[in-house]
Amino acid sequence: MHLEGQCNCEGVHYQYDGEPDVVGFCHCKACQRQAGGSGSIFICVDDGDLKITGDTIKKYITRADSGLDVNRFFCGTCGSPIVSRCVGFPGKAFIKAGTLNDTSMLNPTVEVWCEEAQPWMPQIPGVDRFERGPA
Ligand SMILES: [Zn+2]
Ligand SMILES: [Zn+2]
Numbered sequence: 001m002h003l004e005g006q007c008n009c010e011g012v013h014y015q016y017d018g019e020p021d022v023v024g025f026c027h028c029k030a031c032q033r034q035a036g037g038s039g040s041i042f043i044c045v046d047d048g049d050l051k052i053t054g055d056t057i058k059k060y061i062t063r064a065d066s067g068l069d070v071n072r073f074f075c076g077t078c079g080s081p082i083v084s085r086c087v088g089f090p091g092k093a094f095i096k097a098g099t100l101n102d103t104s105m106l107n108p109t110v111e112v113w114c115e116e117a118q119p120w121m122p123q124i125p126g127v128d129r130f131e132r133g134p135a
Helices: 029-035
Strands: 002-006 013-017 022-026 040-046 050-053 057-063 069-075 081-086 092-096 110-112
Touching: 029 040, 029 069, 050 081
Parallel strands: 022 110
Antiparallel strands: 002 013, 013 050, 022 040, 040 092, 057 069, 069 081, 081 092
C-alpha cells in the first residue's frame, strides 16, 4: 500500500510504502487537545518505511498512561499533527490519518481510550473497543 499525506501549509510531506498494522481511533484527552476535536484517527505502520520531508516539523512530548513518552510530531507553521512515535511501541509510527491526501482506505478496526470519549460520539460499528490503551 502506498500512502501520501501533508500538513495544511504543505511544509511537511510524508509517504509510506508497506502494509499498515492497524487503523484505529484514539479518544484520549491528549489527542483531543492536539487535534482540537474528538480524538484522532491513526494508522500504525513500521516507522522505517515512513519517509517524512520538510523542515517545519516540530515535536511535543506527552506522557502515556504507561509513563512512557509519546513524541507528537506536528507542523510548526500550520499546526497540523503528522505522526506520533510512542516509546512503548518501538519501531512503530502512528500516522495522524486525517492528513492523508486520500482517506478512502481508512477503515478503523479498533477504538482506544473509550473512557475519555466525548459522550455524544457514536461507537464505530463492529470494532474492538478498549476503555484505555490496547493491552
Ligand atoms: Zn504546515
Ligand atoms: Zn490518543
